[in-house]
Amino acid sequence: MKKLIALFLMLVVAYSGQAQQVCLSTPHTTLLLSAPQGGELRFLYYGEKLSEADARSLPSAGGAEFPAYPAYGLNCPMGTALSVRHADGNLTTELRVEGTDTDADDEAVTTVIRLKDTVYPFRVSVCYKAYRKVDVIETWTEISHQEKKPVLLNQFASAYLPIRRGDVWLTSFYGAWANEARMAQEPLEPGMKVIKNRDGVRNTHTAHAEVIFSLDGRPQENTGRVIGAALCYSGNYKLRIDTDESDYHHFFAGINEDNSTYRLKGGELFRTPALALTYSNEGMGGNSRTFHRWSRAYKLANGTEPRKILLNSWEGVYFNTQEEAMKQMIADIAGMGGELFVMDDGWFGDKYPRKTDRTSLGDWSVDRQKLPSGVEGLVEEARKKGIRFGIWIEPEMANTQSELFEKHPDWVLKAPGRELVKGRGGTQVVLDLAHPQVQDFVFRVVDDLMTRYPEIDYIKWDANMSILNHGSPYLSADEQSHMYIAYHRGLESVCQRIRAKYPRLTMQACASGGGRVNYGLLPYFDEFWTSDNTDAVQRIYMQWGTSCFFPAVAMASHISASPNHQTFRTVPLKFRIDVAMSGRLGMELQPKHMTEEEKKLCADAIAAYKEIRPVVQQGDLYRLQSPYDRLGVASLMYVSPEKDKAVFYWWKMEHFKNQHLPRVRMNGLNPQGRYRIRELNRIDKQPLRMEGEVFTGAYLMANGLELPDTHQVDKPQRNEYASRVLYLEEIK
Ligand code: GLA
Secondary structure (H helix, E strand, O other): OHHHHHHHHHHOOOOOEEEEEEEOOOEEEEEEEEEEOOOEEEEEEEEEEHHHHHHHHHHHHOOOOEEOEEEEEOOOOOOEEEEEEEOOOOOOOOOOEEEEEEOOOOEEEEEEEEEEEEOOEEEEEEEEEEEEEEEEEEEEEEEEEEEEEEEEEEEEEEEEEEOOOOOOOEEEEOOOOOOOOOEEEEOOOOOOEEEOOOOOOOOOEEEOHHHEEOOOOOOOOOOOOOEEEEEEOOOEEEEEEEEEEOEEEEEEEEOOOOOEEEEEEEOOEEEEEEEEEEEEEEEEHHHHHHHHHHHHHHHHOOOOOOOEEEEEOHHHOOOOOHHHHHHHHHHHHOOOOOOOOOOOOOOEEEOOOOOOOOOOOOOOOOOOOOOHHHHHHHHHHHHOOOOEEEEEEEEEEEOEEEEHHHHHHHEEEOOOOOOOOHHHHEEEEEEOOOOOHHHHHHHHHHHHHHHHHHOOOEEEEEEOOOOOOOOOOOOOHHHHHHHHHHHHHHHHHHHHHHHHHOOOOOEEEEEEEEOOOOOHHHHOOOOOEOOOOOOOOHHHHHHHOOOOOHHHEEEEEEOOOOOOOOOOOOHHHHHHHHHHOOOEEEEEOOHHHHHHHHHHHHHHHHHHHHHHHHHHHEEEEEEEEEEEHOOOOEEEEEEOOOOOOEEEEEEOOOOOOOOOOOOOOOOOOOOOOEEEEEOOOOOOOOOOOOOOOOOEEHHHHHOOOOOOOOOHHHHHHHHOEEEEEEEEOOOO
C-alpha cells in the first residue's frame, strides 16, 4: 500500500520542459518548487491550493524565483540560510539537485530533495512533510559531508520563505516572566526584523518562535490571507525577516547560531528543527484553528485526551508542603469535584531539606520531616478520596547546596577557570545535559518516581534558570560552541526515553511559568504552565496571544486567590473562574481560606467544566473581540467539530457608568442550526433574558446577544467586574 502511494506521488512530481517541479499539497494549500536534476532548487509558490494546470503555468505568471535554501558564497549580498566553512577554508557553497525521494503514510507525505555541492562532498537534504488531513507543511534540512576534516557550520537555518511584499503585517509574541505571549502587530518595513532567544534553557518568556504574516494588510481575525510559522525547537532560536530592495520579504527561521558554530564531522548528520507552516485565507482565526488541529492530532502528547481538573499546591502553601496541608488540599479538591492534586515545590531533600529556593535541587528524595508518610502516603490519600496524584520536579537543575552537587560538581555547566555564576536563590546551577551520565540521571529522576510510586498520574517538570555560564565540562575544547545545541539534544533524548516508557503519564512543561511553550518540547508534554501570573485580567491578554498557536487543551489556567499574588489585583471569584474555564481548568490557592459559598461556586464551575470540557479542549476556537482592541470587552468561543455545541466567553475589560460596550457577534456556528442558550456559573439573582431561548446560528453570528454589563447581585457583592459563560446546544 505504502509503495503504491509512493508511486502515485512520484506522478505528482510534474515536468514542465526541462524544469522539474515538486508539488507538495495539503487539503487546501500548495507549496511548489522547481527541482531540475543538476540545477538549483528554487522556491516557486506557497499559498492557496493550485490546480495541476495552474501549477504547470505558474512559472510564466512572473515573480522572482529564489533558491529554496540559499547558501552563502556565490551571491554574497543575498541573505542566506546556510553558511559554512569547508575543511580547506573555502567559504562558498553551491548546491545542486541530486534527486528527490518521496515517502508516504496515512498521516503525511514526506519529500526529500537531495542537494550536493558542485565541488565538495557536502550535502544538504531539504525535507518537507505535508500533512494529509490538516493544512500544515513542516520543513527542515539535513546537512552532512564526507570532507577530510570537520566543516564549520556558521549559519544553519531550518528554512527560508520569500513572502511577496505588499501591505504585509507581522504578528509576533513578546513578553517577560509573568507577562508572557503579549501580541504585537506591525507592518513589515524595509530593514531587518529579528526575533530571537538566547536563554539557553527556556525560550518563550521574552519572545516566541511563532509568527503570522498577514498578506492583505492589518491582521484580521476572520478574513485575509495569512501564513503562520512555528519553529519546533526548545532551545535558542532566531527568526529573521529581511526586507531588502527586492519585491520580497525574506523570512529565515532556525536555531540561533550566536555562539553556536557547529563543527560537523565527516559522516555526521546535522538535522535542523522543523519549521511548521500553514496558509489560510481565514485570517488569524484560520491560522489558529489549523495549528490547534495539527497540535492535538500530531504534536502534543496525548493531544486528544481530556485533561483532568486539578489543584496545584504552589500559591496555596508555597514551600510549606506539610503532610497535613497536602492531605487537607487533597480532601478539598476532591470535595469540589476535582480529579487530581499536584504537590508542587518543597517536598524533597534529605540532608538539605527544601525549605527555600536556595537548596536541594538534585536531591529527589522525600523530606520525611514534612511528609512522614512519604509520597506513598499522599498517593494513598488521593486514592481514598477518589482522585489522582501529581508531583513537581525540576530535574535539569541543582543547587550548590545539595548532595548532588557535592557528589558531582563536574555535572554542571561552568566556564573553565571561572567562578560559577548562579541563578535562583543565589545557588541554582544548570546540569550539563550534553553529558550522557547527566541524561541518565535526569531520566532516572522520573523513572525512579514512577517505579517507586507507579500511581503518580502527573508530573510538573519545571526549569527555573537560564544558562548563565558558557561551558560544558563534558564537551571537548573545540566543541564548546555546541553547548546550547547539545543541551537540547540531551533534553530531547531524555524526553524520548521517558515517553517510550511512560506514554500515558501526564506531563506539564513549566519553566518559571510560560518559558517552554513551544512545539519542540510539546511532543513530550501534555500541556504547559501558561504563566506564573495567575491574575485573571492579565491572563486574558496572555492567553489570547498563546491561543494563536496553542490549543486550550494544553493551556493550563488556574483559579487563584484574590488579591492576586503577582499583580495584587482584587478580582471577584466569578470572573477568575470564567477566565480559568477558557483553558485547561485548574485551581491554585489554599481552599482552606475559602468560604463555603466560594467552594460551592467552584464546585459548580468544576461540574460545568466537565460538561463543556470536550468542546473547550477539542473544539475549534473563534476569537470574537480582542482585548488588544481596547473596546471594553474581550470575547471568544469554542465550537465542537460537529457544530452542535459551543461555549461562549465574555469578559468586561473596563468599567465606566453608562459606557457603550460593543455587542459581540458569534462565529463558527451552523447558520441553520438552532441553539438553546444556557448560562454557566450564574451569580445573578435573575436568569438572563435569553436563558433557555433558542436562536439560529445565523442570527447569533450576524447579531450576537445583548449582555448586561453588571451582575444583578446584592449591594455588598457588587463590584466593577462582569463576565459571562454561555453554553449553546443545538436542538435537533
Ligand atoms: C516556578 C514555577 C511555579 C512553581 C515554582 C516552584 O516559578 O513556574 O509554578 O512551580 O517554580 O518553585
